Amino acid sequence: MPTRTGAEYIRGLRDSRSVWVNGEAVGDVTAHELFKGSLAGMAGYFDWQKKHADACLMAREDGSVSVSHLIPKSREDLARRHECLRTLAKYSVGMLGRTPDYLNVTFAGFAGQPSIWRQAGNEEWQENLCAFQQEIAVKDLALTHTIVHPVLDKRYPDYEGVNKQLALRKVDETTDSIVVSGARILATLGPFADELAVYPGHPIPEDQPDVALAFSVPMSTPGLKVLCRDHYGVERNLFDHPFSSRFDEQDAFIVFDEVEVPKHRVFCNANPTVFNTAMRNGWTGNIMQQTVIRALVKLEFAYELATRIAAVTGQQQRGEVTQMLGELWSYAELTRAGLKAAEDGAAADRDGTWICDERPFFALRPSMPGWMVRVNDILKTLGSHNLLATPAAADFGDETLKPVLDTYLKGAEDTSAEERARLFRTAWDMAGSALGGRVELYERFYLASAPRNYALAHMRAQQSAAWEAVPEFWRATDEIMGPYGLCGEGQQTKGDEL
Ligand SMILES: Cc1cc2nc3c(=O)[nH]c(=O)nc-3n(C[C@H](O)[C@H](O)[C@H](O)COP(=O)(O)OP(=O)(O)OC[C@H]3O[C@@H](n4cnc5c(N)ncnc54)[C@H](O)[C@@H]3O)c2cc1C
Numbered sequence: 001m002p003t004r005t006g007a008e009y010i011r012g013l014r015d016s017r018s019v020w021v022n023g024e025a026v027g028d029v030t031a032h033e034l035f036k037g038s039l040a041g042m043a044g045y046f047d048w049q050k051k052h053a054d055a056c057l058m059a060r061e062d063g064s065v066s067v068s069h070l071i072p073k074s075r076e077d078l079a080r081r082h083e084c085l086r087t088l089a090k091y092s093v094g095m096l097g098r099t100p101d102y103l104n105v106t107f108a109g110f111a112g113q114p115s116i117w118r119q120a121g122n123e124e125w126q127e128n129l130c131a132f133q134q135e136i137a138v139k140d141l142a143l144t145h146t147i148v149h150p151v152l153d154k155r156y157p158d159y160e161g162v163n164k165q166l167a168l169r170k171v172d173e174t175t176d177s178i179v180v181s182g183a184r185i186l187a188t189l190g191p192f193a194d195e196l197a198v199y200p201g202h203p204i205p206e207d208q209p210d211v212a213l214a215f216s217v218p219m220s221t222p223g224l225k226v227l228c229r230d231h232y233g234v235e236r237n238l239f240d241h242p243f244s245s246r247f248d249e250q251d252a253f254i255v256f257d258e259v260e261v262p263k264h265r266v267f268c269n270a271n272p273t274v275f276n277t278a279m280r281n282g283w284t285g286n287i288m289q290q291t292v293i294r295a296l297v298k299l300e301f302a303y304e305l306a307t308r309i310a311a312v313t314g315q316q317q318r319g320e321v322t323q324m325l326g327e328l329w330s331y332a333e334l335t336r337a338g339l340k341a342a343e344d345g346a347a348a349d350r351d352g353t354w355i356c357d358e359r360p361f362f363a364l365r366p367s368m369p370g371w372m373v374r375v376n377d378i379l380k381t382l383g384s385h386n387l388l389a390t391p392a393a394a395d396f397g398d399e400t401l402k403p404v405l406d407t408y409l410k411g412a413e414d415t416s417a418e419e420r421a422r423l424f425r426t427a428w429d430m431a432g433s434a435l436g437g438r439v440e441l442y443e444r445f446y447l448a449s450a451p452r453n454y455a456l457a458h459m460r461a462q463q464s465a466a467w468e469a470v471p472e473f474w475r476a477t478d479e480i481m482g483p484y485g486l487c488g489e490g491q492q493t494k495g496d497e498l
Pocket of ligand 1: 098145146147185187188251438441445447448449450455
């Protein structure tokens with residue numbers, strides 16, 4: 001089966017899923033006016049993948065599949081995947097965070113690590129996982145995922161008191177299925193996905209096996225409720241709103257109301273050992289190749305956008321402007337350097353799957369959110385009122401208005417009014433529109449919060465080395481300086497030895 005076209009993807013969404021937005025039960029998401037632009041944007045992704053087949057597709061006996069499903073078994077495979085992920089990220093210049101390649105890479109990583117998923121009696125469920133990974137590749141499915149447990153009251157541990165009752169857990173088991181109830185945050189792409197995947201997130205208590213679950217179900221599964229946040233897509237053209245006209249990937253809160261999960265779709269059935277080790281061994285090194293490539297594409301785009309803004313306003317020589325541009329470039333370059341270090345340091349794990357060096361990724365994970373927020377700050381600082389003094393495409397279509405716009409709203413160095421408007425509109429939609437605000441929040445939290453990730457980085461650093469630099473420095477200093485009489489009272493060497 002070949003990969004899908006955008007039209008085929010849209011047809012695949014016509015089912016009985018339970019999606020709610022603005023108090024309305026949507027019914028057919030493909031027929032709802034509100035979602036028209038987002039669905040066109042997602043359909044475009046599938047067409048883009050086909051258009052860039054050389055980079056994005058690989059031929060197999062069962063048809064061509066996305067390279068994002070590749071389980072890397074060599075450095076060359078990682079490089080091939082890099083090329084595919086970069087090409088896919090360019091489609092939205094990184095403004096879409098959860099295009100299907102995100103979860104394709106995730107599941108390729110899981111399928112490539114049998115030693116983790118086959119432990120502690122999980123053999124049968126691991127085979128389901130591998131079969132599922134093949135299924136999503138062959139059918140070219142789009143997945144959403146919810147791995148985060150909504151904690152209602154942070155004064156209590158995640159799975160205690162009032163928090164416990166929200167937790168997604170197994171409530172029953174039949175011969176053919178497990179039954180699950182509870183809630184999860186936050187399914188990006190929720191209403192526009194074919195399947196909802198649940199897999200390990202934050203560690204869970206060993207004494208609560210019922211929350212240790214991994215599985216996937218079609219979005220139309222009875223009992224699954226998809227509660228959409230406000231939709232930030234706008235029904236406008238690409239000139240006016242290059243991103244919010246098509247790239248609202250729609251986040252949703254998910255409620256599981258006695259959802260029956262067929263056993264062949266269960267990958268971890270109440271097994272805390274598997275649950276608590278899956279994310280600690282290679283997940284970061286695998287998935288962050290995708291996320292960092294996306295972030296790099298976005299940062300490079302933002303740098304060029306900001307540089308063009310400086311030129312169009314004649315500010316490219318101003319000291320504070322060049323400082324901001326240099327700052328922005330530095331974020332892109334640090335991201336590129338971290339990615340290169342991670343890929344260069346990649347190695348085969350015990351299953352023979354190639355995983356990037358996790359250390360640069362553990363450092364980038366909490367740092368990048370701050371950079372992304374600063375990027376938006378710089379775009380707004382440089383753009384100033386210009387971000388809002390931007391005629392729309394329709395204004396340029398008006399014969400009486402056009403000469404006025406051409407006179408009063410052109411840019412420096414003979415930049416046409418139309419190009420100037422398009423530039424500032426692109427910047428505003430990236431950094432300031434309702435969708436821009438949502439994307440900024442996404443950057444802050446999509447890989448969990450920065451405080452958690454800095455703590456995690458520290459924990460990993462402690463595990464990775466003996467950290468003896470401080471006593472080593474003291475020993476070496478005492479040794480070399482001892483003869484000069486600089487050691488304190490009672491120290492090993494005395495000056496009078498000179
Ligand atoms: C737009 C968007 C899309 C998302 N999409 C998905 C998705 O598709 N799938 C999915 O599973 N999840 C998704 N998420 C959820 C994401 O994965 C995060 O887990 C979640 O947003 C973090 O929520 P939290 O409140 O539990 O974070 P917390 O870690 O509790 O952090 C919230 C805040 O609490 C404070 N805090 C927390 N820990 C500490 C600490 N140790 N020290 C000091 N302060 C601390 C900080 O101020 C922090 O910013 C998405 C989130 C957003 C915003």
